[in-house]
Amino acid sequence: MDELRYQVDLLNAMNSRLQADERMYRLVCSTSLSAILYIDCKKGSVRTLANWESFFPGVEITTPNDISKLYSYIEEPSVLSFRDLLHTNKPDETISGTYRMADENRYIEVEIQSLFDQMGSLSDKIIRFKDVTKEHAQNDELTYMAYYDSNTGLINRNYFVSKLSNLIKRAEEDNSVISVMFLDLDGFHKINDGMGIVVGDEIIQVFGQMIKRYENDNVIVSHFNNDTYCIAIYNPGAALNANSIFYELREAVRNPIKLTNGSEALISFCAGVADYPESAQGPLELINCAEIVMFKAKEKGRGQIQYFDAPILKDFLSNVTIENKLKDAVFNENFTMNFQPQFFVESNRLRGVEALIRWKDKNGEMISPSVFIPIAEKNGAIIPIGNFVIKESIRNYVQWKKKYDTDMILSINISAVQFRTENFAQSVLDVISSYDVNPEDIELEITESFLIEDFSDVIVKLEILREYGVRISLDDFGTGFSSLSYLKGLPIDTLKIDKEFVDSICIDENSRIILDTIIYMTKKLGFETIAEGVENKEQYDYLKSVNCDCIQGFYLAVPTDSEGIERLLADRSL
Ligand code: C2E
Ligand code: CA
Ligand code: CA
Numbered sequence: 163m164d165e166l167r168y169q170v171d172l173l174n175a176m177n178s179r180l181q182a183d184e185r186m187y188r189l190v191c192s193t194s195l196s197a198i199l200y201i202d203c204k205k206g207s208v209r210t211l212a213n214w215e216s217f218f219p220g221v222e223i224t225t226p227n228d229i230s231k232l233y234s235y236i237e238e239p240s241v242l243s244f245r246d247l248l249h250t251n252k253p254d255e256t257i258s259g260t261y262r263m264a265d266e267n268r269y270i271e272v273e274i275q276s277l278f279d280q281m282g283s284l285s286d287k288i289i290r291f292k293d294v295t296k297e298h299a300q301n302d303e304l305t306y307m308a309y310y311d312s313n314t315g316l317i318n319r320n321y322f323v324s325k326l327s328n329l330i331k332r333a334e335e336d337n338s339v340i341s342v343m344f345l346d347l348d349g350f351h352k353i354n355d356g357m358g359i360v361v362g363d364e365i366i367q368v369f370g371q372m373i374k375r376y377e378n379d380n381v382i383v384s385h386f387n388n389d390t391y392c393i394a395i396y397n398p399g400a401a402l403n404a405n406s407i408f409y410e411l412r413e414a415v416r417n418p419i420k421l422t423n424g425s426e427a428l429i430s431f432c433a434g435v436a437d438y439p440e441s442a443q444g445p446l447e448l449i450n451c452a453e454i455v456m457f458k459a460k461e462k463g464r465g466q467i468q469y470f471d472a473p474i475l476k477d478f479l480s481n482v483t484i485e486n487k488l489k490d491a492v493f494n495e496n497f498t499m500n501f502q503p504q505f506f507v508e509s510n511r512l513r514g515v516e517a518l519i520r521w522k523d524k525n526g527e528m529i530s531p532s533v534f535i536p537i538a539e540k541n542g543a544i545i546p547i548g549n550f551v552i553k554e555s556i557r558n559y560v561q562w563k564k565k566y567d568t569d570m571i572l573s574i575n576i577s578a579v580q581f582r583t584e585n586f587a588q589s590v591l592d593v594i595s596s597y598d599v600n601p602e603d604i605e606l607e608i609t610e611s612f613l614i615e616d617f618s619d620v621i622v623k624l625e626i627l628r629e630y631g632v633r634i635s636l637d638d639f640g641t642g643f644s645s646l647s648y649l650k651g652l653p654i655d656t657l658k659i660d661k662e663f664v665d666s667i668c669i670d671e672n673s674r675i676i677l678d679t680i681i682y683m684t685k686k687l688g689f690e691t692i693a694e695g696v697e698n699k700e701q702y703d704y705l706k707s708v709n710c711d712c713i714q715g716f717y718l719a720v721p722t723d724s725e726g727i728e729r730l731l732a733d734r735s736l
Contacts, residue, residue, distance in 0.1 A: 199289040201226060217270065217291050237262040244272070251276040251284050260294060269298040311385040313363055314370030319392070322384035326394050326445040329382065330438055338397040340438040341404040344452035345373070345411075348430045348464040350389035357427065365427055368419050376407055392449060404435040408467045432459040436470040454478045485537050487523050492543050497521050499554050502721035503730060504573070504692055504714040507705065512734060513692075513712045514571030514605070517555035518721050519547070539579045548580035552593050556604070558724045560597050566731040573605040573635060578612045587626045594632070605633035605656065610641075613648075624653045635692070639663075639680075646683050657684050659710070661695025668700050678708050685709070 191198070194212040201208045208223050221231050229248055236244045240261050247259045251274075258273040271294045277286040306312075309321040317325070326342070333340050347353075347369065354362035370385050373393060377383045380396040395404060411431070418426035434456030436442060441451045451470045459468035468474075491497065501515035521529050538544040552574055559572040580586065594601050606627065612620050624634055635656035636649075640663035649657070659680065666673035684691050693705045696715030705713060719730070 195293065197291040199223065199229070199287075199291075201287040201289070203284045203287060217293075235263055237264045247272055247274065248289065250274060251287065253278050260298070267295070268293065269295045311370075314367050314374075314385040316370050316374060316383055316385040316391070318384065319386045322382060322386075322392055322394070323445045323449070325382050326448070329394060329396050330443070330445060333396065333438060336397075339440075340448075341395045341398045342436050342438070342448045342452045343393045343395070343404040343407065344434045344436075344449065344456045345391040345393070345431050346433075346456055346460070347389035348432060348460070353427060353429070357425075361421055361423065361425075361427065364421055365419060365429060369415075369429065369431070372411060372414055373407075376402070392452070404433070405467070408433050408435075412465055430465040432456055432462075432465065433467045434459055434470070435467065441470040451475065481537055484529060484534055485541060487529075488534055488538060488541075488543055491521055491523070492538075492546050495550055496523075497547065497550055497554075498723065499551065499558060500721040500723055501555070501558070501727050502714060503719040503727070504571075504712050505718055507702075507710055507713055512568070512570050512730070514573055515727060516573040516607070516714065516721075517551060517575070519551055519575075535577065539577055542579075544577045544579050545583060548577055549589070551575070552590060556593055556597050556599060558727075559603070560599060561724070562727060562731055563599075563603075565728070568731055569603070571603055571605050571633065573607050575607045575637070578609070581608065581612060581620070581623065582616070587623045590627065590632070591630055594630075601631035602633065605635050607635045607637040607658065609637045610639070613652075621653060628653050628655075646680065649684070649687060649689070654689060656690045656692060658714075659691060659693045661715075664693050664695050664701055664705070664715075667704055668698075674704070681708050681710050685711075 191212040196212055197214040197217040198211040199208060200211060203226075206226060208225055208228065210218075210221075210223050214221075218232060218235060223229060223231060230245075232248070233241050233245055243259065244261050247257065250257055253276065256273055256275050258271055260269055260271045262269050271292045273290040273292065275288045275290075276284055279285045309317060311318045326340075329340055332338070347365070350362070350365075353365060366385070366389060369389075370391065373383050373391055376393065381402070382394040384392050386392055393404075393407065395402065395407070398404065415429050415431070418428045420426055434452045434454065436448050436451035436455065438448055442448045455468040455470045455474055458474050459466040462468070498520045500518045500520050502518060503515050504513045505511065506513050519531050519535075521531070521534060523529055535544065535547075538547050555572060555574055562568055562570075583589075590604075590606070591601070594604055608624075628634060633655040634653060635658055636652070636654050637658045638660045639657050640660040657680075659677070663673065663677060667677055681691050690711045692712040692714055693701075693710050694714045696702055696705065696713050696717045698717055701715075702713060702717055722730075
């Protein structure tokens with residue numbers, strides 16, 4: 163009896179456990195977001211479970227043959243692979259695939275697990291359908307971001323490179339030409355700084371739309387970054403080529419861009435063009451060549467175009483070589499100073515010397531400051547170079563002063579980039595005081611280019627320096643916009659008349675008249691005049707006749723090292 167009771171209790175216990183399992187199983191199924199197909203392979207029966215209706219509403223599947231009813235739910239090109247997947251049975255492995263549903267912008271992931279019995283034959287199979295539309299959209303977005311620029315909607319640099327290499331393959335087979343045009347907006351940082359980045363972005367977008375018009379099977383249009391764009395034209399013809407696109411666009415930007423904030427912006431751009439196969443054969447090289455000549459176009463001014471040619475590349479490569487060598491030279495302070503004497507015309511007395519930097523590279527080749535200073539200005543090396551020049555020339559000056567008790571002036575060339583650094587005035591004054599030099603013996607040579615940007619900021623700095631007694635000289639007068647009227651308010655002491663002007667006085671009557679006037683006016687304004695690059699007696703005599711104060715030039719003395727200056731001072735003190 164007890165035994166029977168025990169069996170009944172056991173059955174009850176098992177029953178309630180089964181009921182609990184059944185509840186749990188129903189709960190799992192009813193809350194699952196996936197649809198599930200369970201196939202009992204031994205019995206040949208199929209059950210649909212969980213969220214079935216939301217995937218395949220009204221589709222009844224009870225036998226393995228019914229499964230074919232699902233095919234029509236998948237978008238056409240993938241139906242076959244979907245069918246194959248559903249019929250795949252692999253032990254110990256979940257296999258899956260993602261499909262787009264027909265007539266619906268919905269993606270499903272299908273996962274299959276097959277169970278085998280001890281004899282190795284298929285016993286059960288579970289097919290799970292999961293909605294992955296969201297993940298897919300994110301994937302789409304990532305793909306978009308990898309290939310497109312979100313601001314302009316144009317393809318990005320990477321995608322452009324890949325499309326261009328395909329185009330090159332095509333051109334190779336067809337013996338065709340491809341033009342690559344690199345475009346860069348002029349003075350864009352000023353727009354960005356002045357009008358804000360929101361406006362900057364809008365301008366980039368509007369210009370992007372302007373060039374997008376040219377996009378077709380033979381023209382690839384892309385946005386690289388910021389304000390740079392690149393266009394590739396396959397087989398350019400008479401009607402559509404880099405030149406025609408450039409001039410059409412240039413015409414289009416003559417009208418100001420109307421911005422959403424109600425204001426207007428006037429833009430211009432420069433372009434560089436390199437052709438396949440003439441300029442380069444690979445996509446990256448072509449883009450590089452086009453970019454290099456674009457910089458050349460910029461040197462000509464706003465709204466310019468420049469075609470690739472070999473000398474430009476040679477020039478560029480030589481600049482790159484110099485730039486690399488320059489880094490070493492700056493690190494090792496491989497520079498020396500030369501000094502060119504200046505003389506008073508009237509008394510023939512030594513007025514002072516102009517400090518001129520010299521650089522001999524490792525191979526012993528002299529590289530002219532007119533070549534490396536502009537490069538150093540571009541890459542920032544001018545700051546340590548400029549500091550070296552100030553210290554080294556003042557150090558030499560102090561030695562001469564001690565030995566020869568001279569009252570001459572030391573002129574130091576200052577680059578605009580160096581002058582713009584925040585603590586420039588203070589750092590010069592610090593060196594002057596550390597060497598215990600009279601600031602009135604030091605003269606800084608600046609050029610008109612200083613005055614073009616941040617005029618008032620420059621004037622403030624000049625005034626600070628002058629308050630301490632440092633002299634300021636305006637170099638290269640006659641080469642820039644050289645208007646006499648703007649000289650009036652400038653805090654300067656000396657005006658240096660450029661060699662170009664001096665050269666023209668013996669050739670051209672008008673130049674003589676102009677020079678005459680300049681010297682007369684300059685003196686009236688209270689500035690001292692120095693004529694530079696004086697190479698012969700004729701020039702010297704003329705300058706003397708018009709009362710130019712001082713002369714500097716090969717005719718009287720070439721630049722020399724510190725010992726050369728010492729010899730000169732020793733001679734003069736005799
Ligand atoms: P710059 O300031 O106009 O310097 C005068 C240049 O004319 C010097 O060339 C000098 O050697 C040269 N020169 C002087 N007299 C004559 C002459 O009678 N005939 C001819 N043909 N040339 C003459 P350099 O030393 O090659 O310097 C070239 C330019 O490089 C300088 O022009 C200046 O702009 C820049 N530079 C030179 N040294 C420095 C420096 O220490 N710092 C900075 N920032 N720039 C420098
Ligand atoms: Ca100078
Ligand atoms: Ca000069």
